[in-house]
Amino acid sequence: MLNHCDTRRMPDTFTINPYRGCEFGCSYCYARYTHEFMGLDGSQFERKIFLKLQGARVLLRSLDPGKIAGRNIAIGTATDPYQPAEARFFLTRQMLEVFAQARNLSLSITTKSSLVKRDIPLFRKIARNNQLQVNISLISLDEKFLADLEPKASRPQARLAALKEITEAGIRAGIFMMPILPGITDSAEDLESVVCAARRNGAHYLSSNILFLRESARKPFYEFLRRKRPDLHRRYCRSYGIRSCMPSDYQRRITTLVRALKEKYGFDRESPPVKTPEPYQPEMWNLWKPEQIGVD
Ligand code: SF4
Helix, strand or coil: CCEEECCCCCCCEEEECCEECCCCCCCCCHHHHHHHHHCCCHHHCCCCCEECCCHHHHHHHHCCHHHHCCCEEEECCCCCCCCHHHHHHCHHHHHHHHHCCCCCCEEEEEECCHHHHHHHHHHHHHHHHCEEEEEEECCCCCHHHHHHHCCCCCCHHHHHHHHHHHHHCCCEEEEEEEEECCCCCCCHHHHHHHHHHHHHCCCCCEEEEECCCCHHHHHHHHHHHHHHCHHHHHHHHHHHCCCCCCCHHHHHHHHHHHHHHHHHCCCCCCCCCCCCCCCCCHHHHHHCCHHHHCCC
16 A cells, blocks of 8 residues: 655655546546556546555555654555545545554645545544645646546636635645646746635645656647647647656746746745654554444
8 A cells, every 4th residue: 555656756755546547537647557557558547446445454454654654655646535436435534544543654645626625624633643734736727728638626716725724724735736738837827826826725835847748648648739739739749759858948947937936925935834753653553443444
């Protein structure tokens, strides 16, 4: 259940994905390749969702606190933990109930779903003894455009309302403005509209990243461009070529622009409320019993 990841983007992080596949079906999603591990092709990613029904039980039995205390645990890196299946199966919730029994962990949850509000009481419980942050992904306020790009994700205003409710409940939360799409969502006005909305809805932080066009995302994303922005198809092919990232001069320009907007809206003036994890105490894990988390 816990995968160790040590890349430049996620250094020394453990990742958890309660599902495999994601019904939200974003055109740019790079996680499609994970369906190849199941012998399926990436086009099934949003149609065939696998459930890790024993996930909470496995976590409960196999977590080694000595290895993970104080290190980052990211929930929802290759699938959205609050995609439609979560409303029926509660797998993310069961795993959070396991973490609510622990201390000194550093957890983050990333989602595009307003269903995340459902677990606010549980977040409060977790945050009493752990560091927790809830990342809401949002790249634009254009509802119609996002309905094409991220067909089943919550509408922008619903995500912002969830952000507001979560921060008002005293939980650290912010906006992940990822992926910024070159020539589509990268104008100063569009970026500012998201940064401003983040601030108005109580975001504690805002992070951004430019489209990472991995091989597995290329086909669906280029299909999306051909349907919705045929004028940009050539430009993307030229700019990305066989690489996954835009050229460095573009990256520098966007990074500078976003940094200026964050300063304008006061994001960099706020120091994040980070708790220093206490030293690991083995007895903290002895509280866990399967019946406490409602799994059998
Ligand atoms: S919500 Fe995330 S995991 Fe799901 S399809 Fe979109 S990018 Fe992929």
